[in-house]
Amino acid sequence: MIESFIEFVRDTYKISDLIPLHAPTFNGNEKAYLNQTIDSTFVSSVGKFVDEFENKIEGFTGASKAVATVNGTAALNVALHMAGVERGDLVITQALTFVATCNALYHMGVEPVFVDVSKISLGLCPASLEVWLNDNADINDSGKCIHKSTGKRLSAVVPMHTFGHPVELDELLLVCEKWNLVLIEDAAESLGSFYKGRHTGTFGKFSAISFNGNKVITTGGGGMVLCRDEQDGKRVKHLTTTAKVPHPYEFYHDEPGFNYRLPNLNAALGCAQMEVLGEFLAKKRLLADSYRSFFNKLDATFVVEPEYAKSNYWLNSIIIEDKSERDRFLEVTNSNNIMTRPVWKLMNTLPAFSNCIQGNLDMSISLEKSLINLPSTPIIKV
Numbered sequence: 267m268i269e270s271f272i273e274f275v276r277d278t279y280k281i282s283d284l285i286p287l288h289a290p291t292f293n294g295n296e297k298a299y300l301n302q303t304i305d306s307t308f309v310s311s312v313g314k315f316v317d318e319f320e321n322k323i324e325g326f327t328g329a330s331k332a333v334a335t336v337n338g339t340a341a342l343n344v345a346l347h348m349a350g351v352e353r354g355d356l357v358i359t360q361a362l363t364f365v366a367t368c369n370a371l372y373h374m375g376v377e378p379v380f381v382d383v384s385k386i387s388l389g390l391c392p393a394s395l396e397v398w399l400n401d402n403a404d405i406n407d408s409g410k411c412i413h414k415s416t417g418k419r420l421s422a423v424v425p426m427h428t429f430g431h432p433v434e435l436d437e438l439l440l441v442c443e444k445w446n447l448v449l450i451e452d453a454a455e456s457l458g459s460f461y462k463g464r465h466t467g468t469f470g471k472f473s474a475i476s477f478n479g480n481k482v483i484t485t486g487g488g489g490m491v492l493c494r495d496e497q498d499g500k501r502v503k504h505l506t507t508t509a510k511v512p513h514p515y516e517f518y519h520d521e522p523g524f525n526y527r528l529p530n531l532n533a534a535l536g537c538a539q540m541e542v543l544g545e546f547l548a549k550k551r552l553l554a555d556s557y558r559s560f561f562n563k564l565d566a567t568f569v570v571e572p573e574y575a576k577s578n579y580w581l582n583s584i585i586i587e588d589k590s591e592r593d594r595f596l597e598v599t600n601s602n603n604i605m606t607r608p609v610w611k612l613m614n615t616l617p618a619f620s621n622c623i624q625g626n627l628d629m630s631i632s633l634e635k636s637l638i639n640l641p642s643t644p645i646i647k648v
């Protein structure tokens with residue numbers, strides 16, 4: 267199986283040296299737009315590409331307002347802050363995620379609570395969330411959701427759309443409503459993924475997208491906060507740009523702000539990448555289809571989008587239940603210059619988060635041992 271996989275990937279990519287997991291592709295207007303920023307000298311915090319990039323993301327996702335930030339982690343930080351998450355709170359998320367989700371919480375003085383993921387989406391499981399809340403939480407007289415044994419406030423739920431596969435949003439939203447919790451989507455990996463026809467990141471009160479170099483499209487480094495409410499969007503813009511009150515020459519800042527604005531240079535790259543996003547997504551879907559038929563023949567489990575969703579297939583993945591066989595797959599493919607990767611170590615096993623509260627994590631533990639990510643760069647003919 268491994269030998270035929272190697273042959274299949276080489277044949278698919280027609281590359282004889284290293285085949286990366288996910289490489290950026292620049293063959294549109296990237297250079298032209300970057301040159302424009304340099305020629306105009308507007309490479310930094312002022313320039314037309316930031317607004318243009320935000321407009322493009324609003325148009326594509328349907329979000330009321332999108333605010334560009336320096337990276338996805340910063341976007342998460344602002345999203346949580348805007349949702350009213352405060353120092354000392356607990357926030358529920360999944361243990362199967364990239365560390366950025368938890369880092370954003372950690373630096374706000376907030377502790378993550380880990381709840382299991384669902385086999386359907388690989389993201390936060392609504393049933394597990396409900397079970398954990400029923401066992402561990404109460405709503406107090408003022409309507410706040412309180413963790414019974416520590417007395418701490420539970421303020422938000424942060425599901426993450428793993429590898430671009432949308433979580434079960436309707437069910438999660440119902441649980442959140444019942445328990446007075448704000449839903450914030452970590453949509454860092456899911457630009458181009460839709461839940462029942464609507465773009466991910468438009469269900470939570472706020473959500474975060476990432477444009478890091480390995481994501482579907484990239485701005486070098488960058489992120490975006492999506493807001494459901496336009497007024498909120500204006501405040502996000504204000505907060506991420508040092509909370510400066512507009513004035514022809516005076517410096518007055520009406521609250522502690524962040525300096526999270528995406529430089530015009532990066533936004534220029536983003537504008538060019540948005541022009542080819544549709545093509546990238548179509549090519550990623552073709553690649554996923556061809557992986558699926560390849561693995562079907564071999565009786566291996568290729569992870570497909572949930573039936574309610576259209577996934578961007580950011581990272582293609584397979585499940586190999588037998589751990590030693592899984593590890594051999596990683597070993598042999600990597601030594602043959604084909605980049606494959608295990609999924610992230612569960613967050614509750616990292617030193618910073620090992621003492622955090624956790625529910626039953628059986629599915630997360632099983633997936634951590636069996637998941638493999640496959641080369642997923644869309645194949646674009648130049």
Ligand SMILES: *Cc1c(COP(=O)(O)O)cnc(C)c1O
Nearest residue numbers: 337338339364366367454476478
């Ligand atoms: C990429 C990513 C982020 C944010 O990444 P940045 O590198 O800060 O842009 C956050 N959460 C998840 C799950 C991610 O994959």
